[in-house]
Amino acid sequence: MTIEERGDASLVTHALAKDELSRLRDVETEQVEFRKGLVRLGRICGYEIIDGRMETEYTEIQTPLTTTMGERVKGLDDVVIVNVLRAATPFVEGLLKAFPRARQGVISASRDESAGMNEDGEFPISVEYEKMPDISEDDTVIVADPMLATGSTMCSVLDHITSDGPDPERLIVLSAVSAPPGVVRVAEAFPDVDLLTVAIDDELDDDGFIVPGLGDAGDRAFRTD
Numbered sequence: 001m002t003i004e005e006r007g008d009a010s011l012v013t014h015a016l017a018k019d020e021l022s023r024l025r026d027v028e029t030e031q032v033e034f035r036k037g038l039v040r041l042g043r044i045c046g047y048e049i050i051d052g053r054m055e056t057e058y059t060e061i062q063t064p065l066t067t068t069m070g071e072r073v074k075g076l077d078d079v080v081i082v083n084v085l086r087a088a089t090p091f092v093e094g095l096l097k098a099f100p101r102a103r104q105g106v107i108s109a110s111r112d113e114s115a116g117m118n119e120d121g122e123f124p125i126s127v128e129y130e131k132m133p134d135i136s137e138d139d140t141v142i143v144a145d146p147m148l149a150t151g152s153t154m155c156s157v158l159d160h161i162t163s164d165g166p167d168p169e170r171l172i173v174l175s176a177v178s179a180p181p182g183v184v185r186v187a188e189a190f191p192d193v194d195l196l197t198v199a200i201d202d203e204l205d206d207d208g209f210i211v212p213g214l215g216d217a218g219d220r221a222f223r224t225d
């Protein structure tokens, strides 16, 4: 059964998201364009979240000429965006264009690539810094990380977020590129999470990189390779 048939994740369907992702995948896309592309993709994904997952309500508006009924998005003041350092930083910059009043959390979680994957296909994850706003039952929490590979990082991040405090109204994991093992790991460990991604790629290579993927997102955005 495919991941789509299992219903573990849903796809961002906007054509511009696919266009941006194709540019990001291109090995010729250099640092500045790569970073800007992640910003644009984050904004499109933010709009997609608003469009597909948030409700609107009618409200009376006084224009300079008359009163009329307007439509407003509900819950825009109750959004928390979690930035998984470091590759998510430009992606979150784009999301903030869709959710300018979001409260933000930051968590530094990274894979110990020198240790390699264990036989269960997981990496050891080190969490060195975490600062979260208080999360309430009314909140939409969006955990952003452009890459979901083995899912080790995201499971560690979600453990931190869900370990105390009330459950938010919605908990969305947003990624640009996902690999099947990561989607399955997150969906099984956190069945209530709404997993949204622009693409689900074919597989992981022996080093835990997504294929075809886009390479190391952090290194490409921060020019550290």
Ligand SMILES: O=P(O)(O)OC[C@H]1O[C@H](OP(=O)(O)OP(=O)(O)O)[C@H](O)[C@@H]1O
Binding pocket: 084, 085, 086, 087, 088, 109, 110, 111, 112, 123, 145, 146, 147, 148, 149, 150, 151, 152, 153, 154, 182, 208, 216, 217, 218, 219
């Ligand atoms: O699903 P996983 O197998 O855990 O892999 C995904 C993680 O790998 C990358 O981060 P990385 O550890 O390279 O840190 P970086 O953002 O600092 O480069 C990426 O940004 C994810 O956080």
Ligand SMILES: O=c1cc[nH]c(=O)[nH]1
Binding pocket: 087, 147, 149, 208, 209, 210, 211, 213, 214, 215, 216, 217, 218
């Ligand atoms: O393919 C991958 C896997 C993890 N992290 C990345 O940046 N790229």
Ligand SMILES: [Mg+2]
Binding pocket: 087, 216, 217, 218, 219
């Ligand atoms: Mg990296």
